[in-house]
Amino acid sequence: ERWRTGGSGEVGFDQVFIASCARRELEGLSLAQIARQSGIAPVDTLMNLLLDQKCTVGMVSFTQSLENVAKVLAHPMLMIGSDSIPLYEGDADKPGKPHPRTYGTFPRVLGEYARDRRLMSLETAVHKMTGMAAQRLRLDDRGLLREGFAADVTVFDPTSVKDASTYPDPHRYPTGIPYVIVNGAVAVDAGRMSAARAGQILRPPR
Incomplete structure (x- = not known):
């Protein structure tokens, strides 16, 4: 439910980006952007992508405060x-x-x-x-x-x-x-x- 209502527990779908994928046109896009392009919910976009690519998808997410890192x-x-x-x-x-x-x-x-x-x-x-x-x-x-x-x-x-x-x-x-x-x-x-x-x-x- 946390995925369906806005994010992966820590960040929203607009903060999760595709890093590597056989569908090169998706690389660099966020899950939110891909969902808007496809016209379906972000969580369904995620699951469809994982199924289609047999889970061989890399991602980057923004989860940390840079000041805390420092x-x-x-x-x-x-x-x-x-x-x-x-x-x-x-x-x-x-x-x-x-x-x-x-x-x-x-x-x-x-x-x-x-x-x-x-x-x-x-x-x-x-x-x-x-x-x-x-x-x-x-x-x-x-x-x-x-x-x-x-x-x-x-x-x-x-x-x-x-x-x-x-x-x-x-x-x-x-x-x-x-x-x-x-x-x-x-x-x-x-x-x-x-x-x-x-x-x-x-x-x-x-």
Whole structure:
């Protein structure tokens, strides 16, 4: 009943957007917009879409206060990561409308929250993304620039690093990050993705 009378419990249908779908014309539209186009109730639009696409539909919803996010980020026990889902590989056709965090999580923290809003020092921001997370997850050879550790390095300009991804146009690389090295291989070279595929699944020791 909560779905039928206005939303998914937390947000309305105008705040739930299609991120990925075989029907590409629906990507980037809200459930409310699709319902208006089809002339049926939003909850029926949702169910019809899930049935038609066999539940292979990705979505983005607006459920959080940005000010609360900022408060949580500044907490000393908070680590920084992302649960984004890449929808493509390389610089080929970029499908879908993924959440902007796919491209912008870490540059937004470095640029907006550390440099511009000064919620934390730049050093603290980097530590929350790297050494602190690696230590908590027991990844013993990651997270620090230290001899014998895996060569995972992001080279960025602290004065210009900034996320560029938006909800309408999410497939935009950040600025101010010319090089990314993964396991010793250059993954981003002069701001462009290379052909290197050196990433791997990491597990803590048993």
